[in-house]
Amino acid sequence: MMIANRFIPPATTSPFRDDVLDGLTRKSKTLPSRWLYDERGSELFEAITSLPEYYPTRIETDILRDSAADIGGLIERGAALVEYGAGASTKTRIILDALKSPRYYVPIDISGEFLLTAARRIEAAYPALHVAPRVADFLGTVALPQSIQGAPRLGFFPGSTIGNLTDLEIHSFLARCKASLGTGARFLLGYDLRKSPDILIPAYDDAQGVTAAFNLNILARINRELGADFDLSQFKHLAVWNEAQSRVEMHLESLTQQTVTLGAVQIRFVAGETIHTENSRKFCQDAMRRMCSAAGWSTLREYSDADNQFAVVMLKSDDLPS
Numbered sequence: 001m002m003i004a005n006r007f008i009p010p011a012t013t014s015p016f017r018d019d020v021l022d023g024l025t026r027k028s029k030t031l032p033s034r035w036l037y038d039e040r041g042s043e044l045f046e047a048i049t050s051l052p053e054y055y056p057t058r059i060e061t062d063i064l065r066d067s068a069a070d071i072g073g074l075i076e077r078g079a080a081l082v083e084y085g086a087g088a089s090t091k092t093r094i095i096l097d098a099l100k101s102p103r104y105y106v107p108i109d110i111s112g113e114f115l116l117t118a119a120r121r122i123e124a125a126y127p128a129l130h131v132a133p134r135v136a137d138f139l140g141t142v143a144l145p146q147s148i149q150g151a152p153r154l155g156f157f158p159g160s161t162i163g164n165l166t167d168l169e170i171h172s173f174l175a176r177c178k179a180s181l182g183t184g185a186r187f188l189l190g191y192d193l194r195k196s197p198d199i200l201i202p203a204y205d206d207a208q209g210v211t212a213a214f215n216l217n218i219l220a221r222i223n224r225e226l227g228a229d230f231d232l233s234q235f236k237h238l239a240v241w242n243e244a245q246s247r248v249e250m251h252l253e254s255l256t257q258q259t260v261t262l263g264a265v266q267i268r269f270v271a272g273e274t275i276h277t278e279n280s281r282k283f284c285q286d287a288m289r290r291m292c293s294a295a296g297w298s299t300l301r302e303y304s305d306a307d308n309q310f311a312v313v314m315l316k317s318d319d320l321p322s
């Protein structure tokens with residue numbers, strides 16, 4: 001017997017497709033920045049981190065090196081390091097080397113292949129360490145291995161990725177980390193500080209055009225994965241400093257009036273219209289302290305470079321008295 005009005009989802013539905021259609025049919029067009037990171041996007045981002053203009057990676061790495069002894073002194077022996085996002089392992093190694101006989105390393109990343117390669121490298125370099133990668137979106141709920149609850153726990157979120165999140169996302173991420181890391185946990189967080197647009201704009205619009213390629217790659221991904229017909233030569237990468245929101249915005253500007261087809265949907269652009277693809281927020285230390293505190297973390301230490309370009313904070317979970 002046929003069941004009338006039964007809902008049959010279209011075969012082509014996917015979170016990527018849903019986000020793209022939602023973002024590109026709005027009055028102000030947007031695309032969520034997480035979709036910038038397909039394989040090519042991740043390679044391009046890796047290349048960005050060693051550009052002369054892109055200061056955050058270099059400065060944060062220096063801060064971690066300079067503060068390693070102090071960081072190590074704040075964490076008890078036999079700790080579990082839980083890293084949110086598995087990046088290039090340089091910063092991870094600085095922290096593992098600073099800790100006294102670390103026992104566990106739990107890297108969490110949405111990209112399984114990337115995560116497992118990074119995890120294997122760490123495993124080979126630290127034979128005494130139990131490496132337990134978790135393939136997951138760290139903005140969602142992540143089940144940590146039960147075994148680490150018996151060890152001192154240190155969350156690690158470097159790279160100023162926190163600056164790509166909204167206030168609400170930051171709050172729920174930090175609150176969730178506190179709940180899952182548990183009583184007595186510590187958390188090491190790297191974030192970018194406010195500074196002159198003369199430094200910020202070149203960092204997000206470099207002379208070699210790597211950031212432009214990174215931004216435009218999202219259109220190539222939409223073409224490849226969703227069968228759209230974006231002409232990449234008709235869009236231009238823009239990096240804009242938004243003073244009121246204290247953020248660098250990445251946009252893709254349509255160079256002409258044009259229509260792009262995505263399946264049955266036609267997306268119209270007027271010349272000069274943009275697709276907003278990423279926010280990279282720059283914080284002042286007071287504001288970050290308040291956000292962390294609102295999510296149940298108090299600030300134990302603040303580390304920075306001599307020019308106050310970037311900050312790393314060591315947080316302590318505010319545990320309720322039992």
Ligand code: AVI
Pocket residue numbers: 048056159160161162163164203204211278279280281
């Ligand atoms: C991943 N994230 C912290 C980078 C940033 O600086 O916001 C992404 C990026 N976008 C352009 N350049 C780098």
